[in-house]
Amino acid sequence: MNFDLTDDQQRVSDLVREFADRVVAPVAAKHDAEHSFPYEVVSQMADLGLFGLPFPTELGGQGKDYFTLCLAVEQLGRVDQSVGVTLEAGVGLGAMPVFRRGTDAQREEWMPQLASGRALAGFGLTEADAGSDAAGTKTTAELIDGEWVINGTKQFITNSGTDITRLVTITAVTGESTRADGSIKKELSAILVPTPIAGFTVEPSYDKVGWHASDTHPLTLRDVRVPEANLLGERGRGFANFVQTLDEGRIAVAALATGAAQGCLDESVRYAKSRNVFGRSIGSNQFISFKIARMQARVHTARLAYYDAARRMHAGVPFKAQASIAKMVAGEAAMDNARDATQIFGGYGFLNENPVARQYRDSKILEIGEGTTEVQLMVIARDLGFA
Numbered sequence: 027m028n029f030d031l032t033d034d035q036q037r038v039s040d041l042v043r044e045f046a047d048r049v050v051a052p053v054a055a056k057h058d059a060e061h062s063f064p065y066e067v068v069s070q071m072a073d074l075g076l077f078g079l080p081f082p083t084e085l086g087g088q089g090k091d092y093f094t095l096c097l098a099v100e101q102l103g104r105v106d107q108s109v110g111v112t113l114e115a116g117v118g119l120g121a122m123p124v125f126r127r128g129t130d131a132q133r134e135e136w137m138p139q140l141a142s143g144r145a146l147a148g149f150g151l152t153e154a155d156a157g158s159d160a161a162g163t164k165t166t167a168e169l170i171d172g173e174w175v176i177n178g179t180k181q182f183i184t185n186s187g188t189d190i191t192r193l194v195t196i197t198a199v200t201g202e203s204t205r206a207d208g209s210i211k212k213e214l215s216a217i218l219v220p221t222p223i224a225g226f227t228v229e230p231s232y233d234k235v236g237w238h239a240s241d242t243h244p245l246t247l248r249d250v251r252v253p254e255a256n257l258l259g260e261r262g263r264g265f266a267n268f269v270q271t272l273d274e275g276r277i278a279v280a281a282l283a284t285g286a287a288q289g290c291l292d293e294s295v296r297y298a299k300s301r302n303v304f305g306r307s308i309g310s311n312q313f314i315s316f317k318i319a320r321m322q323a324r325v326h327t328a329r330l331a332y333y334d335a336a337r338r339m340h341a342g343v344p345f346k347a348q349a350s351i352a353k354m355v356a357g358e359a360a361m362d363n364a365r366d367a368t369q370i371f372g373g374y375g376f377l378n379e380n381p382v383a384r385q386y387r388d389s390k391i392l393e394i395g396e397g398t399t400e401v402q403l404m405v406i407a408r409d410l411g412f413a
């Protein structure tokens with residue numbers, strides 16, 4: 027498989043790299059400390075067309091592909107995971123389901139605004155009893171007089187409460203059937219909920235360990251009414267559809283994690299060459315240079331893994347297990363590199379203002395969100411024929 031970037035992919039990657047260093051990095055510590063959503067950064071990302079990268083120009087996009095989106099997410103994750111995940115979740119989880127499964131009318135209504143980056147969308151799957159076991163969904167949507175009446179709660183929903191959030195796609199139980207053995211099978215469907223809307227409450231944001239500048243909220247839905255036409259995709263196909271959304275999303279999260287691992291590596295190389303202790307640079311100790319060599323090996327492996335999953339996805343061949351491998355390997359690379367980078371920086375690595383300290387706090391979620399490491403192992407084991 028050829029892993030070379032095309033000229034266009036390289037151009038986008040270079041452009042986002044320059045943007046990340048010039049615009050994102052200088053304000054990352056401030057937004058992290060203040061727990062504030064970086065509206066001015068997101069607005070400039072919108073100007074660059076980043077939210078429209080994988081969508082056709084007819085729908086307001088840039089006419090590139092999903093892999094190019096991943097390259098952009100990687101470059102942002104190198105300096106600020108919160109900004110990287112805002113793009114990843116906004117496009118991969120927010121806009122992509124509408125693009126993949128929306129009717130012509132739904133696409134016409136939503137894609138131009140979402141692709142422009144002037145409006146953000148979220149994807150509300152997780153609930154108190156529906157995380158790894160997403161089939162535990164309790165939120166209900168009942169069809170009454172041509173409207174879905176939605177009741178329930180969601181938790182941990184990214185991009186759901188910003189000033190520019192206009193849509194949250196939620197999964198809900200829309201019916202039940204009885205299996206041959208007498209057990210109840212839930213019918214899960216996805217429904218578009220434009221926000222703000224009566225009965226939809228964005229609860230106060232969480233006090234998270236990391237991703238402080240990313241927007242994450244619990245949501246409460248009480249008798250929220252949307253037209254029947256807001257059903258996204260086929261009724262009862264909600265489970266299959268969000269599994270596909272997550273498979274793709276895992277590649278983009280792997281790209282984010284690869285960027286984070288690279289950022290920790292870059293900082294470590296720079297510091298190990300410039301910090302002198304016992305009369306010589308700390309990098310001249312093999313213990314440090316070997317630690318950094320291992321960090322480079324992790325970045326390389328993570329990048330190859332997500333490139334491979336993305337190439338398979340574009341080639342139309344099965345990529346589910348490869349997406350899980352990429353997500354797991356890259357998430358662990360980010361966490362391991364962040365821990366090693368923090369150690370290399372010594373006491374300064376323990377200060378929140380230090381970019382590697384931020385990467386240390388931010389990276390843990392990469393082993394949890396969009397499927398925990400254990401869930402990725404389940405997918406990989408199933409691919410090998412285990413139950």
Ligand SMILES: Cc1cc2nc3c(=O)[nH]c(=O)nc-3n(C[C@H](O)[C@H](O)[C@H](O)COP(=O)(O)OP(=O)(O)OC[C@H]3O[C@@H](n4cnc5c(N)ncnc54)[C@H](O)[C@@H]3O)c2cc1C
Binds near residue numbers: 150154394400
């Ligand atoms: C910052 C943040 C942003 C998020 N954004 C979104 C979003 O935009 N939309 C959304 O829908 N969700 C989102 N999530 C939710 C996230 O995807 C879930 O937290 C994650 O999938 C894990 O679910 P859970 O928290 O319910 O953990 P649980 O499912 O309760 O798992 C707890 C632990 O048990 C392990 N476990 C569970 N089952 C098994 C098993 N069979 N074998 C072995 N181990 C097992 C898990 O791996 C984990 O370690 C977000 C979460 C966070 C923290």
